[in-house]
Amino acid sequence: xxxxxxxxxxxxxxxxxxxxxxxxxxxxxxxxxxxxxxxxxxxxxxxxxxxxxxxxxxxxxxxxxxxxxxxxxxxxxxxxxxxxxxxxxxxxxxxxxxxxxxxxxxxxxxxxxxxxxxxxxxxxxxxxxxxxxxxxxxxxxxxxxxxxxxxxxxxxxxxxxxxxxxxxxxxxxxxxxxxxxxxxxxxxxxxxxxxxxxxxxxxxxxxxxxxxxxxxxxxxxxxxxxxxxxxxxxxxxxxxxxxxxxxxxxxxxxxxxxx
Numbered sequence: 001x002x003x004x005x006x007x008x009x010x011x012x013x014x015x016x017x018x019x020x021x022x023x024x025x026x027x028x029x030x031x032x033x034x035x036x037x038x039x040x041x042x043x044x045x046x047x048x049x050x051x052x053x054x055x056x057x058x059x060x061x062x063x064x065x066x067x068x069x070x071x072x073x074x075x076x077x078x079x080x081x082x083x084x085x086x087x088x089x090x091x092x093x094x095x096x097x098x099x100x101x102x103x104x105x106x107x108x109x110x111x112x113x114x115x116x117x118x119x120x121x122x123x124x125x126x127x128x129x130x131x132x133x134x135x136x137x138x139x140x141x142x143x144x145x146x147x148x149x150x151x152x153x154x155x156x157x158x159x160x161x162x163x164x165x166x167x168x169x170x171x172x173x174x175x176x177x178x179x180x181x182x183x184x185x186x187x188x189x190x191x192x193x194x195x196x197x198x199x200x201x202x203x204x205x206x207x208x209x210x211x212x213x214x215x216x217x218x219x220x221x222x223x224x225x226x227x228x229x230x231x232x233x234x235x236x237x238x239x240x241x242x243x244x245x246x247x248x249x250x251x252x253x254x255x256x257x258x259x
Contacts, residue, residue: 024057025050059134066131072139073174078125086118088240094122097235098129102201103170108234109203116243119205123172126203135169142176142204145192146185165192170201177208177216186217190226197229204230 010030017026029050036046067075078098083091102109109126111119123139130137140148145165152161165171171192181189196202208215210227217223 022054024054028053062134063132066134066137067128070127070131070137070139070172072124072127073120074124075128076121076124077128078122081118081121081125086239088113088238089118089122090237093235093237094125097126100130100133100135102235103130103135105233106196106198106200108201108230108232110230110234110236111203111205111239112207112209112236113239114207114241114243117239117241119207119239120174122237122239123174123203123205127170127172130170136167137170137172138165138168139172139174141174141178142181142189143179145173146181146188149188149192150185162191162195166195166200168200170203171196172203174205175207176204177206177213180216180218183219183222186219186222186226190222190229193226193229197232202230 013029014026017023017029032049032053033046035041036049039045041049078094081089081094083089097109111122113119127137127139149158149161152158173189173192176189193202206213210231213227214220214223217226
């Protein structure tokens with residue numbers, strides 16, 4: 001085959017790949033063809049390698065898109081979590097949750113503990129694990145969620161925004177209890193959680209024991225109803241009271257003084 005003919009074929013293949021939206025095949029067909037020759041693969045083996053490269057690339061892109069759409073505050077995985085600094089957290093339990101069965105069963109997950117005990121890291125880690133399974137995930141703080149829904153109500157867009165939140169496979173709500181909620185905000189939080197009960201999963205973090213939730217949700221009846229929905233069939237994990245961030249800072253200062 002002449003060099004000109006080979007260039008024409010290459011350009012034609014790339015054009016077809018562009019039409020079919022197969023960028024990985026377009027970039028790899030030549031390299032994989034050379035590899036197939038070296039490894040003495042037949043045409044079926046070459047085609048299999050080519051399609052596998054495209055499938056893997058699409059899966060990577062899907063996972064990256066899911067992580068972007070989750071609006072995570074920062075990228076933290078469960079693999080990075082230091083369980084030695086948080087002895088209250090059961091590593092085996094977290095590995096089990098990471099497999100995603102709780103999402104399929106629409107079971108809530110709650111992390112309860114003081115600031116700096118790893119709640120947000122664990123919540124974010126579960127979000128990343130769900131994204132890796134190509135599930136639709138959305139992270140928010142309790143205040144952020146309430147503010148968005150209040151704004152949507154003012155703009156007469158509440159139904160549309162609520163429908164969007166209902167489409168996620170997993171909603172992660174951070175910092176429940178950090179900021180007192182006005183009654184309308186508490187009602188919106190209850191509505192989001194209640195609509196997902198036994199239908200879709202929610203993960204929450206809080207620094208308050210359940211007995212103190214009336215500090216941020218003064219309506220006792222609404223508070224009780226919210227807790228009823230959140231705790232039903234829930235996985236409740238306590239992360240402790242001692243901040244590992246504070247302890248780490250104190251150890252650094254102690255080390256600096258020693259030097």
